[in-house]
Amino acid sequence: MSDQSRPYRTAAVIPAAGRGVRLGPGAPKALRALGGTPMLVHAVRAMAASRHVSLVVVVAPPDGAPEVRNLLDEHALPERTEFLVVPGGDTRQESVKLGLDALPADVSAVLVHDAARPLVPVDTVDAVVEAVRDGAPAVVPALPLADTVKEVEPGAPGEPEPVLSTPVRSRLRAVQTPQGFDRDTLVRAHERFAVGGEGATDDAGLVEQLGAPVVVVPGHEEAFKVTRPLDLVLAEAVLARRRANDGF
Ligand SMILES: Nc1ccn([C@@H]2O[C@H](COP(=O)(O)OP(=O)(O)OP(=O)(O)O)[C@@H](O)[C@H]2O)c(=O)n1
Ligand SMILES: C[C@](O)(CO)[C@H](O)COP(=O)(O)O
Numbered sequence: 001m002s003d004q005s006r007p008y009r010t011a012a013v014i015p016a017a018g019r020g021v022r023l024g025p026g027a028p029k030a031l032r033a034l035g036g037t038p039m040l041v042h043a044v045r046a047m048a049a050s051r052h053v054s055l056v057v058v059v060a061p062p063d064g065a066p067e068v069r070n071l072l073d074e075h076a077l078p079e080r081t082e083f084l085v086v087p088g089g090d091t092r093q094e095s096v097k098l099g100l101d102a103l104p105a106d107v108s109a110v111l112v113h114d115a116a117r118p119l120v121p122v123d124t125v126d127a128v129v130e131a132v133r134d135g136a137p138a139v140v141p142a143l144p145l146a147d148t149v150k151e152v153e154p155g156a157p158g159e160p161e162p163v164l165s166t167p168v169r170s171r172l173r174a175v176q177t178p179q180g181f182d183r184d185t186l187v188r189a190h191e192r193f194a195v196g197g198e199g200a201t202d203d204a205g206l207v208e209q210l211g212a213p214v215v216v217v218p219g220h221e222e223a224f225k226v227t228r229p230l231d232l233v234l235a236e237a238v239l240a241r242r243r244a245n246d247g248f
Contacts, residue, residue, distance in 0.1 A: 010129055011055035011107045012047035012178065013099035016040050016115035017062060017088025022227050028061045029226070030115035031071070035239040039226060040068070041075045042118030042239075047111065047178065048081040049122040052129040056081055057102050058115075059088040059095040093199055093206075097190045103183070109133065110186055112203045113178035119238055120178065120223035127217050128180040137185040138207040141219035142173035176219040179203050185212050 020029025030040035040058065047053050060068035069085045077083065086102045088095035096112055103110065109132045111125070124141050131139040148169055152161040179202060189206035193199060200206045204214045226235050 008109065008133070009054060009107045010052045010109040010111065010132075011057060011103055012053050012111040012113055013057045013059065013096060013103075014040070014043055014047065014113050014115050015059045015088065015092050015095040015099065016043070016068070017059050017095040018092065018116070020116075023232065024229055028064065030061075031064075031067075034118055034226075034232070034235050035243070037075070038071060039118045040115045041071065043113060043115045044072065044077060044083070046118065046120050046122065047113055047125065048078045050125040050129060052126065052133075053111065054081060055084070055104070055107065057084045057086060057099045059099040060085050062087045062089070093190070093193070096203060097194055100187055100190055108183050109180065110183050111178035111180050112186075114225060116225045116227065117177055117223050118226065119235060120176070121220050124218075124220045124223055125178055128178050131215065131217050132180040132182060136215050137182040137212050138204050138214040139180040140175050140202070140204045140214060140216055141178070141223065142175045142216045143219045143221070145169055145172050145174055173216055174219075175202060175204070175216075176223040176225070177202075181207065185210070
């Protein structure tokens with residue numbers, strides 16, 4: 001739980017060090033354009049749009065920190081927000097850990113947000129921060145599923161895979177980011193699993209393995225992750241609709 005003696009400051013860590021293999025050949029995914037602006041800049045603006053967030057730590061591709069720093073300097077970002085850039089690691093988990101290591105001592109709450117979710121609305125960001133400030137050590141935004149999900153025995157690509165079970169769909173949620181945490185809880189989770197741990201595909205998964213409670217708040221359809229080429233088509237369409245609605 002949070003240390004009440006510390007002032008309450010919320011920072012966002014944005015892992016942006018991935019290659020974007022599933023998106024196809026090109027620049028690292030976070031640096032690819034969406035509506036003419038790098039996806040990372042959209043993600044940074046989405047975090048800085050929250051009045052709660054006063055620091056954004058961008059975790060850049062390992063050899064791309066100077067380029068990312070220049071990128072942030074070139075784009076208009078809120079002046080009240082501080083920005084740090086650090087080099088990332090080989091996995092998302094390592095990159096998040098490197099971002100956490102860069103946080104100053106006065107940060108009490110941390111959001112971890114994929115650069116690959118450039119269009120998350122500020123209301124979703126605020127809902128996550130507020131749940132953490134209300135005392136939840138770990139908060140994830142998530143949506144119910146539209147598809148039925150099967151657990152299978154994974155086989156060779158293209159080969160039929162035996163179905164093992166069908167989880168009850170109404171109990172499942174598709175988890176998004178930003179995920180919000182009490183800083184000490186998240187740091188403990190990452191330290192425990194940094195070396196030889198089981199790992200997890202999201203930060204809340206590490207906190208669950210610590211035994212700490214994680215709660216879900218409503219996510220948003222526009223907080224989807226740009227993973228494959230079709231996601232980029234959808235992201236361009238969402239952005240174009242927003243720009244048309246805003247009249248620019
Ligand atoms: N070594 C890594 C790998 C991923 N990420 C970041 O974690 C987020 C979620 O990862 P994902 O969408 O899987 O991105 P990539 O790893 O780039 O995609 P792919 O798996 O297709 O290569 C992205 O913002 C990505 O930049 C990171 O910071 N460091
Ligand atoms: C953190 C995450 O976005 C939650 O859905 C997801 O687990 C990241 O997975 P990826 O394979 O690293 O994109």
